[in-house]
Amino acid sequence: MTLTGEDAAVGSDPLEPPLMAPLRRELSWERVQSMTQSLGHQDDPVLQGIRATAAVCRGTRMTKVLSAVQLAGHLAGWLPYGFCYRACDIAHLRTPGELSLLRTDGADTQPVVYALRWRATDPIDFEVPMGDVQPGLPALPAHSRIGPMVLGTGFTPSTGDLIPEFVTAGFADLPMPANAQLLAYPGTGDEVVLYTYQPEQHGWLRLAGPRWRHLLEGVPGVSPDREYLPCTDAGSARFIGRVGDHEYQAVADPPEDFRVRALTRAARYPVHSLVRRAERALWRTVPMWVLQRDENWARLRLVRPDADSVSAVGARCYERGVYEVWAPLRELTDHGIAEIPYQL
Structure with missing residues (x-):
């Protein structure tokens, strides 16, 4: 969803600054949307200025749209990686048909679409796939890619929406922050929270009640009746924090809480420094x-x-x-x- 004018920012979440476009008679919505769909406008200063307003801050909610197979992968320990979007930019998309353009697996629209939503630990974890950041993506031939082509303008391919896209920096795995969510979007327009991530237990706690258990029936290897799914270590990325001279595995709960990973609450000391390893x-x-x-x-x-x-x-x-x-x-x-x- 695009907001225009200074009044659009009033009352907005400071962790999710709105996408701003200076619309005027000679720069209409249709003109801006057309520019985002053409690699020839990649270096256009007006388009670059519009794209720069879609900033990621510490604590910004990020979303990756998933297939059933990808959902099962995250329940088994996959970490956030690849193409993703700010939650505020796609909040108006609530049905499988609307969200299908954001899927990364290239498959057809399914009756239920899933998503991973988490809060950004830091802006350095994300890149805009345009310019010198990922210059090779738009030139990849069709036979060697999956999903929509990368336009190189920083916006996702769309016939009517203006959706800024991001990738995790260098397509890296990012450690899963606390309270990440796995969501489902059935054809009713509802947003259903299926699981939430508990880092101390290194697993997903089920939140969906009996009304929504059917949404998990098509997920391979996942039982709708399991209360808790412990994860395996499916990636090498870790948060490492320091307290004094000692290193510990750490937990990030953006925007403000960064602590030692420990089962007992008394041992969850704030870390003095944090790295992604x-x-x-x-x-x-x-x-x-x-x-x-x-x-x-x-x-x-x-x-x-x-x-x-x-x-x-x-x-x-x-x-x-x-x-x-x-x-x-x-x-x-x-x-x-x-x-x-x-x-x-």
């Missing part, structure tokens, strides 16, 4: 995130996918913009731990 490596000179590994093989995700790097490593597209490949562990170079610090 993940594995990085090069394979065939291509920068990669190391998602999983054993003694011989590693599952890798491209940081900056383009046609040349995808071809060089033989990566496969698993969802919109996300390219992964398995590689022999011994062939990785510059393999190590990356730390992305946050300013608390």
Whole structure:
């Protein structure tokens, strides 16, 4: 949803500044929407100014639209990654048909659409897929991508909406913050909270009552009757905090609460510093995130996918913009731990 004029910001959530467009006679809504759908306007200063108003702040609610398979993956431990949107920009989309344009799996519209919603830990965790940030995405050929093409304007393909899109920085996994939600959108226009994430227990607590249990019937490997689904460690990304000279696994509950991860409440001390820790490596000179590994093989995700790097490593597209490949562990170079610090 787009707001225009200075009065639009009055009373808005400061954690979710509204998208602003300076509409006037020579710059109509139709003209702005048309500009967002053309790579030729990628460098247009007016369009860049409009896109810059859709800012992510610490605590901004982010949303990724999911299929049933992706929902099952997050219940099993997947972390937030890839294309996502500010919740305030897509709040007017409430049915499977309306949300289908935001799905990343390329499948047809289903009777129920799911979503992951979480609060941003920091703006540095997100990028706008335009300009020099992810220049290779718009040029990827149709046969090697899933879902709608990436326009490179910072907006998602749409015939009538103006929806700014984001990707997690470098398509990285982000550690799951506290109180993230898994949602369902049936064809009734309702928004149903299915589960909420409890970081100390490292699992999802079911919130949906008997009225909504049927929404989980088509989710593979998920029982609607289970009260609690513990997660496995399906990614390498972690929050690490320091208290004095000691390191601890940490919990982020944006916008203000960053604490030691502990089962007992008395031990949940505030951390003095916080980093996101993940594995990085090069394979065939291509920068990669190391998602999983054993003694011989590693599952890798491209940081900056383009046609040349995808071809060089033989990566496969698993969802919109996300390219992964398995590689022999011994062939990785510059393999190590990356730390992305946050300013608390």
